[in-house]
Amino acid sequence: MATATATDRLYEGLFLLTPGAASDLGSAIEHVREILDKAECEIVTLRKWEDRKLAYAIKNQKRGTYLISYFRCSNTALTQIDRDCNLSERITRTMMTKAEHMGEAEMSLELKAADDARAEVKLREAEAADSGEAEAPADETAAPAEAAAPVEEAPAEPAGDDTAEDKPQE
Secondary structure, three states, X not given: OOOOOOOOEEEEEEEEEOHHHHHOHHHHHHHHHHHHHHOOOEXXXXXXXXXXXXXXXXXXXXXEEEEEEEEXXXXXXXXHHHHHXXXXXXXXXXXXXXXXXXXXXXXXXXXXXXXXXXXXXXXHHHHHHHXXXXXXXXXXXXXXXXXXXXXXXXXXXXXXXXXXXXXXXX
């Protein structure tokens, strides 16, 4: 990571990912991080913003995943970032603006949201790893549970017969 100089400003970058890149969010975030590091930016935060329907189709895609980043860099580095993003096959569109509107309170909220997003990514990766390992045992435990279900139903049927015995038979 580069260190900020006195001439560096805080910028907000919005990156629209291709669907293929969005399916592997961890590598997409790392790809954007590499682009920003190459431009010698100091990354304040970089996280998934949201998945949403696009106002119009871009490259025949109607939905998109956005990454949002706050970073410090010189204004000359923005052209390099823009060029690298345009050359990238993982990034469909970018928008970078000055983040003069971000005060200390807003930045601390953004940092908390970024921490929450990192925790969510780690949780999803752990769940994906566990589901791959747990699928075989889950199938084995499902069979005994299904076998146990008819046993529980069997005593319930005689109870229905008892009410039939209370009625007079013809």
